[in-house]
């Protein structure tokens with residue numbers, strides 16, 4: 001099946017006489033014929049559902065679809081993208097361990113890594129994308145457990161050199177974890193370039209309608225956890241499951257099985273069956289929507305780049321963009337629907353432009369069907385001075401626009417009338 005078909009057909013496959021559409025199994029619990037069977041379930045010797053905190057049929061079908069879209073051996077949905085990022089690291093790192101992350105990542109992930117993970121003893125070491133391999137590798141030591149990056153960074157929009165990051169990680173015997181939220185598996189499947197684990201905030205394009213917060217972790221099954229003795233939690237008995245050894249008993253699905261049976265069991269960041277149902281609806285149209293998001297964004301970026309009221313435009317699909325060549329390699333069919341740009345006249349002009357938009361709404365979100373805008377300097381980063389904003393890489397004039405799937409001429413008309421007010 002091609003990826004457009006997988007969006008529709010993977011996951012739930014009804015048998016004779018069963019409902020055509022994925023049912024919502026709104027049940028926390030499951031019924032068994034014998035206590036012996038339930039005992040085997042608890043020892044992970046039989047597959048099946050124990051309790052909806054750990055797994056649920058509706059959620060499982062959606063996980064199967066996402067695993068198929070990314071080309072992985074298994075997936076686990078979480079209650080949010082933040083939970084996916086947290087569990088993806090905690091599954092293989094504990095107090096005293098560290099990991100290397102590229103610095104251009106989502107702000108919420110920066111806080112999670114640099115503040116909360118630090119407090120539980122897991123240290124993040126940030127690498128700048130323009131560092132040499134040697135400079136990045138100098139960040140590694142014997143307790144480094146993973147490398148983390150975003151395919152297309154939110155909001156910096158730079159494209160990760162996935163093959164290079166994977167090569168660095170693998171030279172040090174650790175996996176590469178990639179947040180593929182902005183690219184989606186429609187435009188990039190990081191496993192094909194050597195990434196080992198993929199995560200998503202499904203809240204963004206996968207849901208696509210801004211209706212449900214969620215996340216997912218996908219396991220490629222390709223990383224060999226048994227080499228080098230760095231991951232005893234995967235290669236030695238788990239006493240909380242009567243001595244299960246994940247790599248021995250679950251093979252290629254060791255990482256994702258442990259994430260579920262240990263961390264989802266203990267942390268309980270599980271999605272609801274209803275949330276999974278809504279996510280599945282979004283996934284059915286993902287390929288169609290991504291095509292439109294990107295073709296619209298490309299046209300808007302080209303318009304802005306040629307407009308004399310615009311100071312600068314950042315979009316990986318524009319020739320001359322620092323990520324243009326990487327985008328051609330990793331995202332040949334298009335990057336994403338998010339653009340950032342500056343209007344001439346700085347902070348005041350940016351505010352005036354935003355307030356003049358009629359179709360594009362001011363929203364603290366990206367990547368849904370409706371075109372929306374955010375001016376970080378007057379909202380999410382409003383406590384910073386102009387100098388502090390520049391130091392944080394967010395100019396006072398920066399506007400982030402998430403291009404929706406409306407008719408592109410209507411989006412352009414709205415931008416043109418707002419620019420005319422300046």
Ligand SMILES: *Cc1c(COP(=O)(O)O)cnc(C)c1O
Nearest residue numbers: 080081082106154181201203214
């Ligand atoms: C939004 C986002 C997250 C966090 O996901 P939530 O679903 O909001 O918890 C993580 N990574 C990226 C790239 C995001 O855009």
